[in-house]
Amino acid sequence: MSQDTLSQFVYELEEWVSDLNDKWQRFKLEQGDELNEELSNYDQNLNKFVEAVRNYQERQEMLSHDIAQELQSEAAYLFHRWNELFKSDHKGKEQSNDHNRFVPIGGHELPPLPYAYDALEPYIDERIMRLHHDKHHQSYVDGLNKAEREMQKARQTGDFDLIKHWEREAAFNGAGHYLHTIFWNIMSPEGGGEPSGELLNAINESFGSYDQFKEHFSEAAKNVEGVGWSILVWSPRSHRLEILQAERHQDLSQWDVIPLLVLDVWEHAYYLQYENDRDAYVDVWWNIVNWDEVESRFNTAREVKWEQY
Numbered sequence: 001m002s003q004d005t006l007s008q009f010v011y012e013l014e015e016w017v018s019d020l021n022d023k024w025q026r027f028k029l030e031q032g033d034e035l036n037e038e039l040s041n042y043d044q045n046l047n048k049f050v051e052a053v054r055n056y057q058e059r060q061e062m063l064s065h066d067i068a069q070e071l072q073s074e075a076a077y078l079f080h081r082w083n084e085l086f087k088s089d090h091k092g093k094e095q096s097n098d099h100n101r102f103v104p105i106g107g108h109e110l111p112p113l114p115y116a117y118d119a120l121e122p123y124i125d126e127r128i129m130r131l132h133h134d135k136h137h138q139s140y141v142d143g144l145n146k147a148e149r150e151m152q153k154a155r156q157t158g159d160f161d162l163i164k165h166w167e168r169e170a171a172f173n174g175a176g177h178y179l180h181t182i183f184w185n186i187m188s189p190e191g192g193g194e195p196s197g198e199l200l201n202a203i204n205e206s207f208g209s210y211d212q213f214k215e216h217f218s219e220a221a222k223n224v225e226g227v228g229w230s231i232l233v234w235s236p237r238s239h240r241l242e243i244l245q246a247e248r249h250q251d252l253s254q255w256d257v258i259p260l261l262v263l264d265v266w267e268h269a270y271y272l273q274y275e276n277d278r279d280a281y282v283d284v285w286w287n288i289v290n291w292d293e294v295e296s297r298f299n300t301a302r303e304v305k306w307e308q309y
């Protein structure tokens with residue numbers, strides 16, 4: 001790693017930790033003077049880290065690749081702890097600061113299932129949900145984190161020989177992670193029925209009727225070549241809904257769109273229960289669609305307004 005790259009790294013790290021520290025100091029002010037043991041430990045660790053980063057920024061001749069890696073993992077740990085502390089004890093405050101949060105490089109986490117593993121039975125059984133969520137989704141999270149760290153390493157060392165590989169890994173695992181995160185939430189044990197309100201109007205306008213939409217979406221799912229997804233998207237560009245297929249996770253995307261309703265037709269999503277009868281799985285899956293979540297995604301997505309072409 002060149003000295004220039006190291007300088008740039010510590011400069012960016014100092015900006016990052018100053019920002020985190022500002023938020024922390026604001027939080028401390030709101031708390032008053034008494035911090036519990038957990039919070040005062042965090043306070044000490046953060047202070048030490050701020051000092052260390054500023055020290056290395058002033059005495060850059062002491063920087064090395066190993067020190068940069070140590071600083072990076074300490075930063076990841078502090079950020080991870082920050083999220084944990086705020087998720088457990090200070091939910092309200094965390095939400096009011098939501099716009100300031102971001103996932104650090106290599107810091108993606110597996111989101112919990114929003115219901116029990118057996119909650120979608122009989123349509124999707126517990127064995128599938130455990131394997132699908134705990135093993136498959138976790139592997140996308142791990143793969144994305146690895147790809148992000150490797151690309152960071154490439155930026156720091158200037159060695160981009162494997163960049164094509166890691167970009168592909170980031171796309172494959174990133175799309176896998178984000179699509180599964182939507183997938184768990186657009187299903188619910190209380191799901192099924194039909195959409196209503198604005199979303200139903202948009203479905204009627206875009207596809208003719210709900211039945212035509214449902215048939216189109218199901219046929220798209222049944223006819224994905226190999227493994228992939230059927231995806232209802234809002235296109236901020238055309239201001240219409242559209243149905244797309246994704247082969248694997250990332251291929252065939254229009255990229256400029258926001259997925260609303262996604263159906264996983266990888267074998268791991270249905271094979272244990274439906275074997276090779278993907279059609280049967282697709283047909284009954286409609287019984288667990290969480291239309292409220294789809295509508296909420298739709299209303300948020302529609303706020304994005306790009307110039308129409």
Ligand SMILES: [Fe+2]
Binds near residue numbers: 180264269
């Ligand atoms: Fe899947």
